[in-house]
Amino acid sequence: MTTSTVNKAVASALAAVMLVVGAGCGVQQQSAPAAVNWEERYPGYKTDFYEAVNKAQFDEWEIPDSDPSIGHFIALDRENNQRLLKLMEDAAQSAGTTDDSDTAVVGALWATGNDIEARNAGGFGNAQRFIDAVDEAQTTRDVIKAAIDFDRMYGYYSFFGMSLAPDSADASRKVHYLGPTDLGLTKEEWHSSIEETKTRVKLYEELMAQLWVESGASAADAEAKVSSVTKAMRDLSGSALDQADMYNAEKTYNVHTMADLEAVYGGAVPMDHVYKAYGVSPEDKVVVKDEGLWKATAKFLHEADLQLVKDYLKTCLFSDLGTINTHDAFLKVSENHRKRLGMEEAKPFDQNLAAQVNNWVPFQCGRLYANAYYDPKVEADIQSMVDDFLDVYATRINGLEWMTASTKKEALAKLDAMTARIGVPDVWPQDRYGIEVKTPEEGGLYIDNILAVLQADREYEFATKDEPVDGTLWEDPPQTINAFYDLSGNNITLLAGVLNSPFYSGDATEEENLGGIGMIIAHEITHAFDSSGSQYDSNGNLRNWWAQDDAKKFEELGQSVVEYYSAQSVRGMQVDGQLTLGENIADLGAMACVSAVAKQRGLDLRKVYAAYANLWAEEVRDEYLANLVTTDSHSPGKVRVNAVLSATDDFYDAFGITEQAAMYVAPEDRPHIW
Numbered sequence: 091m092t093t094s095t096v097n098k099a100v101a102s103a104l105a106a107v108m109l110v111v112g113a114g115c116g117v118q119q120q121s122a123p124a125a126v127n128w129e130e131r132y133p134g135y136k137t138d139f140y141e142a143v144n145k146a147q148f149d150e151w152e153i154p155d156s157d158p159s160i161g162h163f164i165a166l167d168r169e170n171n172q173r174l175l176k177l178m179e180d181a182a183q184s185a186g187t188t189d190d191s192d193t194a195v196v197g198a199l200w201a202t203g204n205d206i207e208a209r210n211a212g213g214f215g216n217a218q219r220f221i222d223a224v225d226e227a228q229t230t231r232d233v234i235k236a237a238i239d240f241d242r243m244y245g246y247y248s249f250f251g252m253s254l255a256p257d258s259a260d261a262s263r264k265v266h267y268l269g270p271t272d273l274g275l276t277k278e279e280w281h282s283s284i285e286e287t288k289t290r291v292k293l294y295e296e297l298m299a300q301l302w303v304e305s306g307a308s309a310a311d312a313e314a315k316v317s318s319v320t321k322a323m324r325d326l327s328g329s330a331l332d333q334a335d336m337y338n339a340e341k342t343y344n345v346h347t348m349a350d351l352e353a354v355y356g357g358a359v360p361m362d363h364v365y366k367a368y369g370v371s372p373e374d375k376v377v378v379k380d381e382g383l384w385k386a387t388a389k390f391l392h393e394a395d396l397q398l399v400k401d402y403l404k405t406c407l408f409s410d411l412g413t414i415n416t417h418d419a420f421l422k423v424s425e426n427h428r429k430r431l432g433m434e435e436a437k438p439f440d441q442n443l444a445a446q447v448n449n450w451v452p453f454q455c456g457r458l459y460a461n462a463y464y465d466p467k468v469e470a471d472i473q474s475m476v477d478d479f480l481d482v483y484a485t486r487i488n489g490l491e492w493m494t495a496s497t498k499k500e501a502l503a504k505l506d507a508m509t510a511r512i513g514v515p516d517v518w519p520q521d522r523y524g525i526e527v528k529t530p531e532e533g534g535l536y537i538d539n540i541l542a543v544l545q546a547d548r549e550y551e552f553a554t555k556d557e558p559v560d561g562t563l564w565e566d567p568p569q570t571i572n573a574f575y576d577l578s579g580n581n582i583t584l585l586a587g588v589l590n591s592p593f594y595s596g597d598a599t600e601e602e603n604l605g606g607i608g609m610i611i612a613h614e615i616t617h618a619f620d621s622s623g624s625q626y627d628s629n630g631n632l633r634n635w636w637a638q639d640d641a642k643k644f645e646e647l648g649q650s651v652v653e654y655y656s657a658q659s660v661r662g663m664q665v666d667g668q669l670t671l672g673e674n675i676a677d678l679g680a681m682a683c684v685s686a687v688a689k690q691r692g693l694d695l696r697k698v699y700a701a702y703a704n705l706w707a708e709e710v711r712d713e714y715l716a717n718l719v720t721t722d723s724h725s726p727g728k729v730r731v732n733a734v735l736s737a738t739d740d741f742y743d744a745f746g747i748t749e750q751a752a753m754y755v756a757p758e759d760r761p762h763i764w
């Protein structure tokens with residue numbers, strides 16, 4: 091199963107494309123005029139720019155024993171985790187005595203999360219009812235009925251689940267999305283030929299067996315159940331969309347009615363119960379993202395025996411609840427996670443819990459964080475950078491040789507309508523409804539507090555489903571160290587967490603801020619025009635605004651990006667050019683834009699490129715790298731730097747890169763789109 095949060099994330103995975111990066115260029119700080127001997131400063135930079143520029147950083151960094159990698163984003167994230175942990179401890183001190191609802195909720199979650207004895211005694215808490223219903227079910231339909239109830243109430247789905255998100259055809263309205271069947275792992279992981287990924291699959295199976303034992307099964311029983319369930323997951327995943335297609339609206343925006351669901355499920359899913367539980371009718375619209383998986387699931391539910399369906403569902407459930415029910419289960423998940431990512435030791439419990447609480451009540455934590463650590467004064471500076479980039483982008487689009495006037499007009503309208511969300515939101519989602527949680531003193535249990543949070547969110551989601559999409563609400567909390575482009579909102583979000591050094595600082599040089607947050611901003615803007623964003627118009631609606639020849643040309647250019655990146659690898663692990671296409675287009679477009687801005691301002695491009703190389707400096711364990719190249723839509727840091735710069739004409743002029751250099755790529759092989 092997956093929670094509604096993840097569900098929504100998937101629904102709007104199409105919607106929100108994240109970048110991971112940052113830093114401003116509005117601050118007019120002059121760089122030191124002293125000439126730099128680049129070969130002396132970065133020996134070997136023409137051979138491997140990324141390694142050369144980041145050498146000093148790499149010498150200093152060591153991957154912490156309890157982390158899969160180290161980089162600036164992760165370092166900032168660790169720092170944030172410590173800050174949040176302290177805020178949570180403070181909140182717990184006053185939970186139960188305060189009128190401040192953020193403090194009360196965060197404090198109660200933190201305190202009950204730390205109450206190990208109560209957690210071990212409490213088991214699955216209020217989720218036990220649902221497990222009992224599965225156990226007592228006499229037919230597959232009854233099992234699915236229980237699954238529907240659990241999804242509707244908390245947003246945890248396995249075989250069946252629905253959530254509401256902006257409709258791609260009309261982004262001002264919400265529509266039901268059918269959740270994709272829980273496959274435990276991704277299709278790519280189930281069928282991977284990479285050794286590290288095969289080990290990862292084995293470890294997943296091992297963990298599932300441990301969680302069955304934790305819930306009372308014998309070791310032999312657990313192994314047999316997991317063996318048949320994972321076989322079913324692997325089989326079903328064969329019918330699922332490739333990850334690379336998850337961002338392609340042509341493949342994921344499949345419009346149906348609820349009656350269509352009924353026809354395909356043909357009795358395997360009790361649709362009368364669906365209508366009642368979600369308050370929908372047969373003629374209501376539903377979007378199915380993964381048609382192949384949907385149909386394969388229907389077939390599976392018809393053919394599989396009752397016991398297998400029960401075991402499958404419970405495996406999903408144990409997996410989903412493994413970190414929030416007993417502390418014993420949590421330790422098993424944590425240890426397995428350590429092995430899967432090749433870490434020396436598991437993260438300390440308090441850091442893990444802080445990350446969890448931050449995940450369950452992100453905006454409550456976010457407001458406490460913003461009050462303590464965010465200075466809204468940076469907003470004007472960031473907004474002026476955004477405006478500058480939008481101007482340069484418009485000029486660049488106007489100058490494109492491959493695009494005709496009618497398409498340019500639409501692209502410029504989209505650019506013109508784009509807005510930026512900077513720092514912290516004006517409207518906080520938790521103010522829309524109340525959440526009832528209990529402290530340990532009030533008899534509170536961690537899992538039940540989390541279920542209460544999820545239930546309140548689901549009640550609100552369905553109570554407001556006929557209301558227009560609320561554009562004031564943000565998808566992501568401000569403390570997150572990231573930035574996003576939202577397809578349906580046609581806006582970029584630059585969260586408070588990313589508006590920090592080394593991405594952005596009022597003390598940094600203009601070049602540093604441009605290579606940092608400047609690249610982040612331009613990257614997010616480019617997402618509006620990547621392989622996925624280009625399918626949506628200025629209102630965030632899925633609409634083909636491309637002249638036919640331009641669309642064909644854009645596709646050809648995209649193909650050149652796929653080929654260029656498919657030839658890249660890191661430590662023998664090859665980049666998937668198709669999976670990473672959208673992100674690579676965003677990086678390439680951002681670099682073209684940032685180079686243009688730097689030249690306009692008469693800045694030293696070499697310093698901008700060095701700052702950019704630093705942005706993606708990272709050291710990654712092999713196990714984690716294998717996971718990333720299989721499942722992450724971003725290219726590894728080294729590729730984001732070297733491949734992007736080798737495709738940037740200005741890079742050659744700035745550094746005098748010639749054919750003899752390893753960084754050299756022939757002009758006709760450099761992909762250019764924007």
Ligand SMILES: [Zn+2]
Nearest residue numbers: 107108109676
């Ligand atoms: Zn991105």
